[in-house]
Amino acid sequence: MLLHIPDVLSTEELGTLRNRLDAADWTDGRETVGRQGAQVKRNEQLADTSPLKAELGALVLAALQRNPLFFAAALPARILPPRFNRYQGGGSYGFHVDGAVMANGVHGHLRSDISCTLFLSAPEDYEGGELVISDTYGEHEVKLPAGDLIVYPSSSLHQVNPVTRGARQAAFFWVQSMVRDDAQRRLLWEMDTSIERLRQSQADASAVLQLSGVYHNLLRRWSEV
Template identity: 40%
Template sequence: MFLTIANVLGPRDIARVQKKADALDWVDGTRTASGRARAVKRNLQANLRTGPGEGLHTFLMDAITSHPVLKAAAQPARFSRLMLSRTGPGSHYGPHVDNAHVGAGEERVRTDLSFTLFLSDPESYDGGELVVEAQGGVHSAKPAAGDMVLYASGDIHEVRPVTRGERLACVGWIASAVRDPQARASLFELENLRAALGTKLAADEPEHLALEKVISNLVRRWSQD
């Protein structure tokens, strides 16, 4: 999977996040990396467990978890805690694969899907593309601020070196209730069909109920939670 989801945050929300990010404590990103990732990670990460950080974490999590396209595509069961990443000139995150689990204790989450929510205007920095080697080929993304890229955690990916400006992004992981990627893709297609039918058929037409039945029964069949 490689999916760009537009407008997870609007311009006013982006400005709010950027302002609050400037007041946070930032640490070396290698503190949260392990294995090969530690050797190729060169960025800064914010402490989101302080008072201001927790407030920002809650704000971002609410926006992410409530987005209908993300819910339809990921079929989420659990979300990891979020990380805020800052990548400046000369910094990058080389090719790596995400750990199978992140967090510890009650916060431990299996990583089926990863996401990057871009928080900087792409014109404000050079480089910093998110590059993912998926089955369909190599994908490169540097979307508008407020857009999110969703991709399989098991795919090799990297953040290319930033050569000018600063790249601010929010990253996190999802444990999906539907672990089979093909099943998730089929459900996403059906959800897109349901949205399209909503614009063409009256709400009381029987096709809506029939499609809802199919989706619900497939979720029951495929869900692991």
């Protein structure tokens, strides 16, 4: 499921992130990928050992915790601490698929079910830099307002187009979902959003309660915790 989640960060949080990242020490982004990824990756990242990465990552995680749309779509069991990257001067990341299992200092390892990119630069501040996600319906170019999040299956082939002007900064991270299967997550998401619309429209309360029960029984059947 490809989903745009707007306004994950407040204006104040976004300003804090941008100011801190503008003054950060960046390293070669190829340090965090394997041999195959290093052949097509040309960007900069905050080092995994950077105290700034941990500080800003905690800010992003706190924003996600209060976002019901993110929780309903991702059904997160574990979230890999966010990383931060910058593309400029033609920097790009060619087509690749994210690793299936990633080292996580907190939990040992994490299965990457969902990939997430949180845009931190305004679209008008740079040219290029579109996130291109390829699925059975074709290629989708994503370039969102600063503070907005895109989530998509980690099994998707994707790339970042070259940035030909300005700089593109973003946070990115992976989620191990309580529901491993993307099709099942989509069904639960569609049911959850339908239930919420029914509630807001003052639909028959007993019918909404029954449908909510179906949702939770499916989640109980499909989830791994």
